[in-house]
């Protein structure tokens with residue numbers, strides 16, 4: 306268990322040892338505070354804020370001993386209880402189909418397998434584009450203006466950090482999201498097969514279509530899923 | 537060129553006031569946070585049809601907070617008469633003198649925080665402070681585009697009811713809704729009073745996909761171009777935008793396309809078209 310003597314971050318005391326501790330913990334969780342040099346510069350503060358954004362509505366860039374950010378940052382620091390998360394690193398859109406399936410919630414997995422089989426039988430060439438993706442990737446998308454949400458059902462995880470996605474994006478490997486997907490009837494077929502298995506389909510969202518997206522539970526359960534994820 | 541400018545000024549002389557207008561705001565509640573103010577005002581049981589939320593930066597104040605204004609009076613006497621009524625429900629109500637900055641929501645008498653915002657569930661995951669606050673973008677011809685952000689109570693909504701209404705505002709009493717729901721409206725391109733901008737409509741891999749919407753100078757919708765972003769006017773009849781396509785690799789490809797010709801401008805305004 307790491308120890309913090311005083312506050313670190315925006316208007317913090319920023320003692321060199323404390324800053325180093327925070328920097329290495331942020332690094333171990335996949336954030337980029339810059340070099341572990343004990344100096345609390347803009348990169349370290351940005352990394353603190355990004356980390357806080359996963360559980361605070363208003364990140365303030367400050368870590369204080371005993372307070373929420375420190376408790377979160379220093380928890381799961383004991384290597385013996387931490388699962389090996391390195392196998393879940395990298396661009397999750399580029400994982401193998403098998404690994405994408407493994408990243409799904411155990412109740413979603415058999416349903417997605419059944420949807421894929423049914424679509425194949427209908428002459429399509431379906432594949433999973435996204436199963437799980439990390440909150441860090443999601444936040445990056447959000448701040449770049451490439452996503453409307455900071456937390457999505459794709460980001461669901463077990464409290465120990467292993468993937469547990471409540472959603473999958475399924476495309477036809479010939480078309481992706483190009484007009485061919487609609488013209489060939491792929492989206493319509495995906496919607497039918499998903500809903501036949503009680504999944505929510507993003508193609509039904511009139512205000513904001515997400516054609517490839519299928520989801521285990523309705524949107525109203527987002528807060529519960531986020532909480533269940535320990536986020 | 538000069539002639540065009542002169543006529544443009546004449547045509548739009550009835551638009552937004554260019555100078556500060558002095559108002560006396562009857563304030564019933566205030567808070568630095570839009571979310572908190574929306575909740576506070578919900579508990580004020582007052583029958584005030586003209587109430588609105590004002591951000592005090594619209595009065596030129598350096599330090600901004602949100603104020604629930606029961607009445608924006610044009611004289612101190614009217615304000616104090618209103619204050620007596622408001623104090624029956626809000627004991628701390630007071631009057632603030634305000635030199636309204638031109639081109640602000642207050643100048644247009646549009647609320648900065650829609651009343652529906654008070655109903656955003658406390659458990660909402662993806663609502664940020666910015667999603668609760670309306671904004672205004674002045675247009676070069678003196679009119680303005682207002683992005684009115686509000687909450688739509690829709691069950692199982694993918695955006696948790698986050699909505700953005702786009703309004704073309706000419707003055708405090710002349711406005712027209714262009715789009716009832718346009719998530720993340722893009723930069724407004726304008727030519728001879730006609731306006732075009734994009735709205736987010738779909739998601740594809742790591743990309744947001746847009747439609748370009750085009751309106752006549754009156755606010756009448758002329759066209760909606762699917763899967764296109766960043767509209768530019770080539771001339772007053774043709775729009776250029778970047779067509780969006782996402783293949784199986786998830787990569788976004790953009791290709792510049794031109795719209796089919798729009799209907800010609802009404803003859804009254806075509807007399808001052810650029811050569």
Ligand SMILES: [Zn+2]
Pocket residue numbers: 435459472473474515517518519
């Ligand atoms: Zn999805």
